[in-house]
Amino acid sequence: MSAYPKSAKPALIIGSVAIDRVATPVAQSDNILGGAASYASIASSYFAPTQLVGAVGGDFPKPFWKKLQKHDIDLSGLEVDQEGKTFYWSGKYHENFAGRDTLEVRLNVFEKFSPVLTPKHLQTSFVMLGAIMPSLQNSVVDQFVAAKKKPFVLADTFDLWIHTARAELERLLRRLDLFVINEDESLLLTGERNLVLAGQHLRKMGPKSVVIKKGGHGSLLFHRDGYFSISAYPVTKFIDPTGAGDSYAGALIGYLASVNRTDFAALKKAVAYATAVSSLTVESFSVNRLSGAGRAAIDARLKTLTEITRF
Numbered sequence: 060m061s062a063y064p065k066s067a068k069p070a071l072i073i074g075s076v077a078i079d080r081v082a083t084p085v086a087q088s089d090n091i092l093g094g095a096a097s098y099a100s101i102a103s104s105y106f107a108p109t110q111l112v113g114a115v116g117g118d119f120p121k122p123f124w125k126k127l128q129k130h131d132i133d134l135s136g137l138e139v140d141q142e143g144k145t146f147y148w149s150g151k152y153h154e155n156f157a158g159r160d161t162l163e164v165r166l167n168v169f170e171k172f173s174p175v176l177t178p179k180h181l182q183t184s185f186v187m188l189g190a191i192m193p194s195l196q197n198s199v200v201d202q203f204v205a206a207k208k209k210p211f212v213l214a215d216t217f218d219l220w221i222h223t224a225r226a227e228l229e230r231l232l233r234r235l236d237l238f239v240i241n242e243d244e245s246l247l248l249t250g251e252r253n254l255v256l257a258g259q260h261l262r263k264m265g266p267k268s269v270v271i272k273k274g275g276h277g278s279l280l281f282h283r284d285g286y287f288s289i290s291a292y293p294v295t296k297f298i299d300p301t302g303a304g305d306s307y308a309g310a311l312i313g314y315l316a317s318v319n320r321t322d323f324a325a326l327k328k329a330v331a332y333a334t335a336v337s338s339l340t341v342e343s344f345s346v347n348r349l350s351g352a353g354r355a356a357i358d359a360r361l362k363t364l365t366e367i368t369r370f
Contacts, residue, residue: 074189099309
């Protein structure tokens with residue numbers, strides 16, 4: 060990896076590391092590296108030193124370790140239960156990628172995963188909470204509060220928690236600096252029918268800033284200093300959208316950590332970089348394209364996005 064800027068602070072990523080098996084309308088994968096923290100950590104590592112907290116079993120393949128190590132990710136927080144098995148997910152996307160079905164889920168070691176942060180983790184100023192149970196996300200924030208630390212915290216979620224753990228999720232929202240959510244979930248959580256109203260509603264629920272991801276239609280940023288919208292990068296090779304949202308969030312927190320700023324201007328550029336990074340993820344199964352692309356490819360896509368959105 061290239062040298063990070065002098066301004067860069069470490070980013071901490073907490074979430075799932077998994078073995079996935081994915082079928083799409085165009086191809087079928089073998090067992091591949093998956094999990095929110097895997098995608099997010101690699102994306103973040105292009106911008107800032109990155110630490111990962113998660114859990115795997117003794118069956119976690121050595122090539123998957125190497126993919127993470129290639130990006131100089133600090134894996135000291137990746138717990139290994141030699142007697143257990145790694146979280147496994149299998150899914151199949153519908154024709155034209157209009158939704159997906161989960162075929163099999165085995166939580167395995169992830170069922171008992173409860174993040175315990177080390178003193179080193181508690182020194183980080185930028186934290187991303189993947190879409191784990193809101194109670195676990197809150198427990199991470201609690202650990203920072205107990206240590207009298209106040210990092211910039213980004214969190215993701217998904218619809219299951221909106222249905223089953225809403226009270227804990229609403230408690231979390233009041234503690235967040237940045238909440239990242241997809242468009243369907245934003246409407247479900249707020250009861251709105253309009254994404255702009257949903258974003259405004261979400262900010263009133265507590266987060267200082269909100270990003271609504273619209274998949275192939277870009278994303279929206281809601282901040283006290285303004286509103287920002289960006290289109291998606293024009294992808295022509297669409298293989299697998301799994302992990303694109305996690306890559307997006309990882310790039311967001313990584314860029315903010317790299318410049319050590321969280322103002323509106325920094326957030327807008329972070330959203331643009333996140334858009335560029337997530338466009339790489341969809342071009343292959345797993346982290347393959349994301350991992351192999353390099354920072355130059357990301358910067359080239361940022362330049363293209365700048366050109367096609369300026370008038």
